[in-house]
Amino acid sequence: MKFIHAADLHLDSPFEGLQRLPKALWQQIHEAPFNATKQMVTDAIEQKVDFVLLVGDLFDRETQSVQAQVFLNEQLQRLVDDGIGVFVSFGNHDYMTAEQHLALQEGVNVFGSDVTTQTLTTADHTRVAISGFSYADRWLEHDVVPQFPERGDADFQIGMLHGAVKQGEANHYAPFTVSELASTNYDYWALGHIHKPGVLSEQPLIVYSGTIQGRHKLESGRHGYQVVSSQGKHLERQFVPADQVRWATLSLAVDETTTDASLIEAVQAALTNSVADTFKLIDLSLTGIEKLSASMLSRLNDGTWLERLDQTQKKTYRQTRAWVYEVNVLPTNRPVQYAKLDANYWQRAQKTVFTPDNVALTAGKLMQYPFIADHLRQPETTANLTDRAKNELLAQSRLEEENDADHDD
Template structure:
């Protein structure tokens, strides 16, 4: 059986608005705005240099259903590069770029096959004679809650059978439970590869056959940290290989610095500078969220004002660098220690405050106005239980800092 080679990518979110980041320096914000397109270009470059047979884009190519003309034009331009190399492209649309609705429409090149709203099979014969059947569907609307996996059926004679599914592995609470499936559902289909989309953190759910979430091509906020990319896949009769291809033009990083043995601000500052240099990458920008723990300086207390000055010092001239490391935020923990039980016994005020901060329902109620705002809710994602717990702890710490100074 002849080998096939292809690239599997998903969740491009082209032209993502990068909400809440306009405060960044102009040069860095523009770089971030362009990053989804640069990630796509890197993918196309790799497809051409690797001489792949085809490319799979498994949903959410665009960030919104009203696809911008800019995003459509840039996508078309890159796909035309594949057309000139004789490389086919197979696309399903997901919950962000579903087929319904209306928008200014630009046609895609002739090398592109788009799956329609019901599960269907498309056939490709590669240059070396391998016959591939690909199965998939595009979302007709944003909310596809039914088990579309039940409609996938292996058909006809082919050397390889590949399923494309933009959906959620049941039990995953971080994303909408669209087109849900269980791992065994996929295994029962006896396909040679499952090209998944929807989850932005890459994961190989199964090695044999490969069942793969490639994650998104470019991180857009701090929850999408670390390197992003796609997979270069080779399949033959005996085995397979998966090569992760890095595509991020800007990477979000969260790093922790332990200041236990630092007694002066000078030591702390230079340790921060050293960390910045350690995370710097060639030709890639970094947006750094820094957490400093166990701060107990002899000379000063690292209050909000000094923390802000430290942030500005670390940012320095980074905006002029192509391989910048821009420190987005500094979080400081453990500047003061306190005994919760002792404080609660000493004063009823502290006891009542702790009761309030322990009440997650009260916190959720306080946030509800923001999440129900007609404009804000469009861009906000629900907080996970862990994030709510962290927000509670930060709120309590902020209040105690003011009370115990």
């Protein structure tokens, strides 16, 4: 018995913030979740798996484009035609889909909003029971696990659950605990929702497949799906990458000799030395910025330098198989000398201004969207905003110093 566990295809992701890319490249990135899905289906057929589980967020939005619907149907049809079982549940992004009775192919098993169990017997006469449900709304704040039936007499029992481990106060996505899942005695929990692939438990296997295609820099590293096969009564799991583009960071050190041109050269050299099969979308992190001239620093902060780099990478990205879409000027390790900015005042202001509450207040109505709220509540978001403000202030105060110096001459 062999099956594929995938989740969070997020077909039709908008990939916002990449508008500066050449059109052909943007197209390639927009198509990445589609091509990753197609790759998974091809692998399923070639690997002769018995069935495929898709655990929620197949579409990025509640209402899907006709293109995305047609695409998914075509891919599921390929599986059905090959005699591969298909089990689908919908998550917090595509919760409407189940309600709309999206015309999925005949032979595709779609779970409704109540937990139900479907059974199948594989070619090698293994009896498998699969329990799951779809979201009826974008939030599902209660624990659904008690609704899952007791383990039956099937050879293997699998639970499909799009949700997150219970944490603190706000739990919007079918909160559960690992020990609760383990106590069901199911053989495999196929999880969706968290986009980073991960194993919460080895015995029994409680696994996030992760999103099939990383969609922004917080989803860096390899993405794909899990292949699970039985060895006697035991299940073995393997992660298989299917992503078409990968998010990565390139770190470079700069100093007083760094110029626009020398930094472009350094970036190009680093990219040429690390060409990989999978196309990379890169955020460039610079260290040692305290040594840079004020004008260089401001060109890095205001995007002028990146525009210059774009002119070069437009010609080279097909060879380097990479595109730098963002520059992050990392704060220096040494305390920065704020000539015009009282360091103590900054420290105090930083603590009182950049709080999760203030960020939420500034975001206002946007906080009603769970995915925005989740992002803004992350500590990294606050840290990131603080760093950006710090760099802006630093560049500003340096420029003012230089202007003052000019007047003194």
